[in-house]
Amino acid sequence: MEFDLEPxxxxxxxKDVSTMVQPLAEKxxxxxxxxxxxxxGEMVCDxxxxxxxxxxxxxxxxxxxxxxxxxxxxxxxxxKDQLEFAVADxxxxxxPEQVDRVFDAFTQVDSSAPAIxxxxx
Numbered sequence: 001m002e003f004d005l006e007p008x009x010x011x012x013x014x015k016d017v018s019t020m021v022q023p024l025a026e027k028x029x030x031x032x033x034x035x036x037x038x039x040x041g042e043m044v045c046d047x048x049x050x051x052x053x054x055x056x057x058x059x060x061x062x063x064x065x066x067x068x069x070x071x072x073x074x075x076x077x078x079x080k081d082q083l084e085f086a087v088a089d090x091x092x093x094x095x096p097e098q099v100d101r102v103f104d105a106f107t108q109v110d111s112s113a114p115a116i117x118x119x120x121x
Contacts (some may be wrong), residue, residue: 003046009042010083013047014074014097017054024062032058036074043083057087062090 014036025032035092043050054072061070068090075084 001049003049005044006047007042007044008047010043011036011038013051014040014072016055017051017058018072020055021058021062024059027060028066030062030065030067031069032062033071033073034070034073039084040074040076054085054087061089061091062085063090064091068088 014034018032018034022032035060056104058072069084070090071088073084073086076082077084
């Protein structure tokens, strides 16, 4: 996989992603909560791929959660050189068998969910 590295504002990217996901959250009567400080700063990475990964995680959370809360949080590590992105939801969860397979190459836990493709290194 190739990356087009570029600096981008993380807060603005998160704002854009949450705007795109909001209608999906509302479809199942979910509440989308975003915790991202406005001064989280920049990141140097492939903006398209980072955005797509957040969208995939959030859309899956929206699909498998009903009448619940979906939270996207972003924080910069104490060392200031790493960012932590976390998605939490009140959805149906995964069976132990699904957890065992989720990071296998080209595997999708539920074929009706949006695809998240993990390619071998």
